[in-house]
Amino acid sequence: MRGMSRTGWLVAAGLLGLLAAILIAMGRPPICPCGTISLWHGTVQSNQNSQQISDWYSFSHIIHGFIFYGLSRWLMPRAPLWAALALAIGIEGAWEILENSPVIIDRYREVTMAYGYAGDSVLNSVSDAAFMILGFLAANRMRWWTTVALALAFELFTLWAIRDNLTLNILMLVSPIEAVKEWQAGG
Structure with a gap:
């Protein structure tokens, strides 16, 4: 259960390829429309985010x-690691497809700090x-407690660095709070 099999890596690569193909078919740009590819882009309010x-x-x-991972081990404890990962890639891929649909792009623009958001490039989604x-x-x-501590550290770090994180992103998409939006904008 500790490692990935060759089958797992092939399935993962195939699912990432399928995700890229679907996003391209949706008309998403393969790379940043600016024409460059960067390993890191750290400016949230920019056309390269x-x-x-x-x-x-x-x-x-x-x-x-x-x-x-936690959910898969809880709900499917006997499933091979590669099968659980394949399901996780499927869920993540479905979110990336939904996130790049007009309804979610418009929602991000309306209620989050992503004012000029135009969706992701295929490179970014993959x-x-x-x-x-x-x-x-x-x-x-x-260990589970290390994973939880690291997740909390990531949440607090991004909250400090950019006034946003996974928790606020979900909150603002599902039930936007104007005071949070103003705080995120620096107000």
Whole structure:
């Protein structure tokens, strides 16, 4: 149960390829429309946010992996690691597809700090799924309390650094609070 099999890696690669193909078919840009590819982009309010390989929201995707690992071990304790990971990639991929639909893009623009959000590049979406895989596999190697402590550290760090994190992102999408939006904008 500790490691990934060759089958698992092939399934994961196939699912990431399928995600990329679906996003391209949806008309998402393969890379940042600016024409560059960067390993890290750290400016949230910019046209390159959610376009590059990693950004502040990569921490949230690692936490997704932690959560999916924990749920898989609780709900499917006997499933092979690769099968649980495949399900996690499917869920993460479905979110990436939904997140890049007009309804969610418009929702982000309306109620979150992502005022000019135009959706993710395919590169960023696939990278987000890869960060989820990293979190999933890391959680497989760590004790549960280490995983929880690391998730909390990521949440507090991004809250401090950019006034946003996974918790606030979910809150603002589901039940926006104007005071939070103003605080996130620096008010």
